């Protein structure tokens with residue numbers, strides 16, 4: 195690819211077939227695929243810098259150092275009514291690769307039911323698990339970890355793709371917790387069976403974690419996979435440049451939005467370019483609705499109240515914001531801690547690309563819980579999961595440490611097994627709306643978390659079931675009661691109070707430009723990713739998700755990006 199550090203460097207009279215607004219996970223993936231046709235000139239316009247000079251994006255173990263830096267948008271939500279009025283920090287990557295350049299790298303395709311439900315909601319049979327599988331595999335490249343450890347029984351090699359650009363592996367440490375979990379799967383096999391490969395379509399139980407890390411112990415992102423690895427000089431990347439609007443060209447019946455307006459910053463002049471074929475908006479769950487609304491595509495009365503002329507009246511833009519509510523649960527434990535000597539670990543990574551810095555964590559197992567049918571959450575409320583192959587809760591085991599444990603003053607130090615405990619299929623919805631007609635002004639973000647009682651009920655049952663998991667015989671002498679929530683917090687009322695004070699968004703925001711059937715009176719894009727009521731304009735990122743996956747979001751985005759790339763290429767034949 196050819197990089198430009200700002201609009202002044204862009205060649206005069208440059209002409210592009212496709213312009214991608216936002217070079218994040220979806221945007222860089224679709225750009226890289228389109229640019230494989232060397233006859234097409236493709237331009238990415240990305241608000242942030244290149245990933246290439248950001249050291250911490252390369253080192254898996256340094257990922258948490260990227261949050262709240264200049265390569266993060268550092269959004270803040272409103273005071274959330276469901277979270278005791280707490281305003282939440284909301285991290286989004288602001289560099290080439292977007293969130294895939296700074297996320298935790300967990301790679302989860304979700305369950306078969308997720309994709310089948312997406313097909314049902316959108317009326318597009320091509321989104322079923324069976325039909326999406328070849329596209330997911332097209333993105334993936336199963337690699338051995340950088341320590342060349344045997345992956346037998348950690349990954350089923352027949353499940354993942356082998357020839358795609360995105361490296362996926364299951365690196366592991368020698369921490370004793372991994373074996374303890376395997377023993378627990380034998381003792382509690384009914385509810386927590388061992389899952390040989392969590393990406394095989396039914397992630398229910400305990401499995402080895404798969405990560406987007408390559409064989410050299412470095413992060414694999416949409417930037418490294420699709421821009422660095424595969425592109426030629428027909429892919430141009432305009433960095434540090436903010437897309438303010440997409441613009442209609444001509445005066446057809448359906449507005450042809452092939453124009454893009456952009457600027458270095460709020461003080462600099464706005465420039466325009468016209469794509470010969472299409473504009474693809476990929477600004478992510480917040481950036482995409484913001485760009486659409488600034489362009490006059492949104493709910494008429496909301497836009498007009500800000501003085502923005504409505505070009506396409508679509509009340510769904512920015513609505514349906516969905517994220518998975520999560521709280522850190524902690525169990526008191528005497529198992530060996532996972533603390534590492536950062537300096538030594540970094541020296542090891544620099545020398546040999548091995549050790550703790552080459553992994554996303556020291557505990558390498560992940561837990562997926564499907565609540566039993568007679569669980570109070572499912573007898574009181576309609577089951578929000580897409581089907582019996584889908585878990586309700588994810589337990590992402592993070593650390594065993596005294597660090598991060600917050601107890602009342604004067605309490606003795608406690609070493610805690612800490613994990614994020616996440617409701618994968620929330621029913622609560624939030625929104626992204628504009629605060630002003632200034633395209634640079636951060637939008638108003640309402641996460642909407644825990645505004646529906648069923649979401650609390652699922653989390654409560656998740657905690658109760660986690661307590662059952664750690665009551666397995668194998669943990670009898672090493673894992674004791676929960677310290678967060680405290681062991682005496684057991685009633686619905688007490689758990690609700692705890693959760694409202696503890697839940698945070700897991701940062702998997704989606705669905706603010708949701709895909710719906712062609713002709714539907716709701717939704718923002720058709721199943722071919724085209725923005726309803728327009729031509730020449732598509733959206734490819736997490737904002738189009740019809741539903742959340744039973745897991746993390748990046749794999750779904752790569753799958754959608756692969757599909758969009760094929761549809762776009764087909765429509766240009």
Ligand SMILES: Cc1cc2nc3c(=O)[nH]c(=O)nc-3n(C[C@H](O)[C@H](O)[C@H](O)COP(=O)(O)OP(=O)(O)OC[C@H]3O[C@@H](n4cnc5c(N)ncnc54)[C@H](O)[C@@H]3O)c2cc1C
Pocket residue numbers: 215216217218219220221239240241242261285286287288289290291292293294296297298299300301302435436437438476477478479481482485700701702703734735736737746747748749751
């Ligand atoms: C801290 C964190 C940890 C996570 N961990 C995981 C994980 O382990 N596994 C997983 O699967 N998912 C994880 N996720 C979620 C996942 O990474 C995201 O859902 C996904 O990468 C989002 O992809 P996207 O294409 O929708 O948007 P993004 O990747 O956010 O891309 C949007 C891009 O558009 C750019 N942009 C926005 N507005 C403009 C504008 N006006 N002009 C120009 N450019 C613009 C942004 O800078 C960005 O590069 C995590 C997310 C976070 C924040």
